[in-house]
Structure formats: structure tokens, C-alpha cells
Amino acid sequence: MTVRLLLADDEHLIRGALAALLSLEDDLAVVAEAATGPEALAMARAHGPDVAVLDLQMPGADGVKVATSLRTELPSCKVLIVTSHGRPGHLKRALEAGVRGFVPKTVSARRLAEIIRTVHAGNRYVDPELAADAISAGDSPLTVREAEVLELAADGAPVAEIAERAALSQGTVRNYLSSAVSKLGAENRHAAVRLARERGWV
Template identity: 50%
Template sequence: MIRVLVAEDMHVVRGALVALLGLEKDIEVVGDCADGAEILPLAASTAPEVAVIDIDLPGKDGLTAAAELHERLPGTRTLILTGLGSPGTLRRALAAKVGGFFLKDAPADRLADAVRGVAAGRRMVDADLALAAWEGDGSPLTVREAQVLRMAADGSQPDEIAARLCLSAGTVRNYLTTIVVKTGARNRVDAVRIARESGWI
């Protein structure tokens, strides 16, 4: 029996994941939580073989929690679920030593198979995500988006960036929103960190 922990902040989604995995004869859900900060204590008390973790959790994001589990409880492998399939997000997940990386809308049987694969020590990555990363040219950002993010990284505010690039402040804010989505970041500061670590800016 594969012992599984589920971490997902949306109650309906978490309930569905627990129910679907619970239907599998060889999988037992031993705990679930809605906050990233709860994952390590819950894993320490329930000893799951696999933690299925949403990438975007309150308290502590999924990749940070996964890296913490890898360091503190190496017997618990991690399977990250995401709604965003950007190559940059996949690279961050692999860097965090996760065992698997799947889209939230993957079919239930594929998710169960991914849990089994991760429990067996294999790295399970959604085929569509892997293909996107393989075909990507590195940075998901356009030249202009990278320019805007570099200026934001240096501390410039949207109105200052707009004045220097002869754009409207609204256009710059739109660029910054797009950058956060493309990099799979939580916010602008996180986007800067991801882009720098990836060599995109």
C-alpha cells in the first residue's frame, strides 16, 4: 500500500484528489492539508511515501515545501501539481528534486500511475510539459518582457519604467503580470528570482 499525503488549498480540488486516489486499491491517503507550512509536520507524523503537492500554496509554496521534504524527510518523495505548464516552472520543479510534475487537469488514472512511479523511485513528468520544455528556447520571455523585468529588478517602479521606455504605466503593469504568469512565479519579486536563477535576465 502506497501511503500518500495531499496538499491543496482549494477544498473541492483537495477533496476530489483524496477521493480519487482513495479509490485505488494500492494507494492510501494518510493525510491532507491546505497550507504549505503544514506539509512537513504532517509528513513527519504520517510518514507518507509520496506527497502530492499543489505548486501554489499559501504559507509556503509547493516547490519550497518539496525541497524541504527532500532535505528533512528523504523517504517521502514529491509529486507537484500545477495549472501552469511553462518550461521555466518545470525547470524549477526539477531543480527542487521533485519526483514528479503533472498538470492538474491530467486524467485520474495518469495521476495514480504517476504516484506509483514516484513511489517506485522513478521521475514522472507529464509528457506535454516535457515536450514544452524540450522545444522551448530557454527563456519564455520576449525581449521587451526581459527588458521590463531587468528594470524592475533594479528597483524601478512601473511609472519609471514606462517613462524610460516611452510606454504607458498600464502597459508596463500588463507586461509585469504576463511575466509573472510566464515564469510560473508567485509575484514580481519571485519572477525576478526565477529569471535570474535561470539566466533569463
């Protein structure tokens, strides 16, 4: 009984190479490939794979967003996320989205094949190192609103613009930013954005 795979990664080189390597395994078959989030979704609908191996960073919609959609549309399809630079918060988001596996791209292809089988068998697998990072980084101390506002501050926009985009008064925005900054122990909101990013809290 072979496991039917969907492979999604925006880097053709990696996707192709991965497809070739995984196809070497007798019990694995790559039935579809995609280069973007929406494409992955379309391919999943069309082919109904057993396991979807998704890159975390893709144009259009990231792996977690795709996973969220897949959960309702194709509940039988298990999702495995692979990522280059795994930040703690991503793992949490992924798990909440019903992802069954989460591994860094530093694993070998052989190992990945094993993990695909694990996930297909209904078990979950999370890279121990990433899990440790996520646990030590802990939960975000930010409230939903604080995180949203911080997110909008990410590209260096002035308070006026953030206020408009969040449909809040400027005063409120400054309060949220101030509170986020102090919770994160940052010097100012830009450093706060950086910190929150590192921990995967935004």
C-alpha cells in the first residue's frame, strides 16, 4: 500500500530533488507538486493525497494557512510542514491548525521518509529541537490586539497609519504599543517587533 504525497515548495530545485528522492522509496509516491499556497490547495483538491508535505514559506499562502484550509476540506489528508528557519511560534500555530508533523529541512531524506510514514500512520511528529525551542520560548504575553497592532508596526509605519489601518484612535495605538514594548522588555516598538518576530509571536 503506497502513500500518495503532495509536495509543495516554491523552490523548484528543492521540490524536484525531493520528489526524486522520495520516489526512490517503494512505499511512497509523489502524485502532485505545487509552488504556491493556492496551487497546493488546488492540487490537494484534485488529487486527494494521503499526506501533504508543505513548505512553511510559500508565496500566496503559507503552509499553516494551507493546512487550515485542508483540515476542513480534506480531513483525511495529513499535513507535514517542513521549514528552513523554524521559529518557535510557528510550531504552535501549526499545531493549532491541525498539522501532524513539523520538521526542519536539516533532516535527511531517509529520515523524512520515515516521518512521512509516521504521520501517515496517524501519529504526530515534531522535531525535538524545535519543540524544545517552542517550550522554552513559552507563550506570547501579548493580547490579541497588542499583537495585531505590533504586526502593523512591523514595516515601520508611523502611528497615524497604524491607527487608520487598525481602525483605532492614535492614542489607543500608542497605548498598545507601549504595553507591548514593556511586556517584551524592548527599547522601543521596532526592537519589540524584532523580538516578537524572533519568538514567532507575530
